[in-house]
Amino acid sequence: GQQVMQIPQYQHVQEGEDFTTYCNSSTTLSNIQWYKQRPGGHPVFLIQLVKSGEVKKQKRLTFQFGEAKKNSSLHITATQTTDVGTYFCAGRSFGNEKLTFGTGTRLTIIP
Amino acid sequence: NAGVTQTPKFQVLKTGQSMTLQCAQDMNHEYMSWYRQDPGMGLRLIHYSVGAGITDQGEVPNGYNVSRSTTEDFPLRLLSAAPSQTSVYFCASRTGQAHTGELFFGEGSRLTVL
Numbered sequence: 001g002q003q004v005m006q007i008p009q010y011q012h013v014q015e016g017e018d019f020t021t022y023c024n025s026s027t028t029l030s031n032i033q034w035y036k037q038r039p040g041g042h043p044v045f046l047i048q049l050v051k052s053g054e055v056k057k058q059k060r061l062t063f064q065f066g067e068a069k070k071n072s073s074l075h076i077t078a079t080q081t082t083d084v085g086t087y088f089c090a091g092r093s094f095g096n097e098k099l100t101f102g103t104g105t106r107l108t109i110i111p
Numbered sequence: 112n113a114g115v116t117q118t119p120k121f122q123v124l125k126t127g128q129s130m131t132l133q134c135a136q137d138m139n140h141e142y143m144s145w146y147r148q149d150p151g152m153g154l155r156l157i158h159y160s161v162g163a164g165i166t167d168q169g170e171v172p173n174g175y176n177v178s179r180s181t182t183e184d185f186p187l188r189l190l191s192a193a194p195s196q197t198s199v200y201f202c203a204s205r206t207g208q209a210h211t212g213e214l215f216f217g218e219g220s221r222l223t224v225l
């Protein structure tokens with residue numbers, strides 16, 4: 001079945017440093033979504049990417065979808081304490097209703 | 112709007128007991144699903160439903176039953192709880208259009224099986 005892996009599993013950064021998490025799927029995806037889960041909270045949708053090579057930005061966050069539609073990345077510029085949490089990618093294969101989540105990257109910020 | 116509501120928030124069971132986790136949404140979403148979250152494992156799909164009367168298995172369905180008699184409700188049943196089912200459970204829903212739908216999550220139900 002479809003597998004979605006994320007690296008790294010954990011990332012500790014000084015406040016103000018950049019952060020990147022990478023997502024790789026075993027199959028070609030129709031689209032990929034990113035979610036953020038604050039400690040003790042529930043996942044909250046951030047963005048969806050659909051097109052090959054697509055790049056989207058939300059303030060300090062930059063999301064990319066690979067040309068082959070099998071990988072994606074999330075980059076945060078100049079991290080802030082509000083960025084703390086676990087970031088998940090989630091991919092959907094063509095014709096498939098199911099959304100498969102990656103293992104997540106837990107980001108902690110050192111003030 | 113309440114969104115997706117899960118009850119209970121916390122539950123402790125003994126091995127072999129049964130229980131039902133409730134999930135209700137008020138957004139008229141066709142698609143509903145249950146995930147479990149374990150450390151280092153991400154979110155794994157248990158069961159999902161694309162509409163009333165229709166359910167299907169996800170990645171880890173064993174030990175769980177679901178039904179979808181109405182659009183609003185999607186309960187998850189544990190018939191005979193096992194310690195391996197200790198986890199945080201999330202219910203999530205979206206519109207019926209898979210190519211555009213973001214998932215809306217409930218706040219989670221933390222289950223401990225002794």
